[in-house]
Amino acid sequence: MYDGDIASTLVTEQAIREKTAELAAQIAADHSAERSGSGRDSDLLLVGVLKGAVMFMTDLARALPVPVQLEFMAVTSYGSGTSSSGVVRILKDLDRDIAGRDVLIVEDIIDSGLTLSWLLKNLESRQPASLSVCTLLRKPDAVTVDVPVKYVGFDIPNEFVVGYGLDYAERYRDLPFIGTLDPSVYA
Ligand code: PRP
Ligand code: MN
Ligand code: MG
Incomplete structure (x- = not known):
């Protein structure tokens, strides 16, 4: 599959699985500590956040030992195709009100941090009881933007990565691991 397009494996399937279980345990413990009620x-x-987060979202949901509900948002940022501009437009909004709810944004990757920064402001204005972020991957630039990310799977180098939801021109999302893209693909 995708012969020659993937230069190296950055995060294996097993590493993703183990990290997801670790994050899920932490998230569940924090949620249980904050919320005494049930229902x-x-x-x-x-x-x-569609589409990149889909694989991580479904695996995380199944790894979490507490009941969760699933919502999706699709956003796009104006500007060039390779980096986000920070000007975000909603393509698909949430189906329901999140006021009073404990909300966890699930992302595949935080790169410049601009998408997340916008999303946090937007969701915060809807008055959730709590709002936090879980991302599988984070790139170095994201650390310079002031966005609070409570749960991070892996801090990775500034390379073009694909797989497990992450795409290049809509391809490679279906790979079960995270790999670096061979420069010949986009050269
Ligand atoms: C990617 C990724 C994050 C965002 C991170 O999504 O899935 O959502 O970019 O970039 P940033 O931190 O620089 O804002 P993309 O807009 O490519 O859409 P997709 O998830 O449908 O691939
Ligand atoms: Mn995305
Ligand atoms: Mg993308």
């Missing part, structure tokens, strides 16, 4: 409105609400 529909105390369920943790996962907000996955």
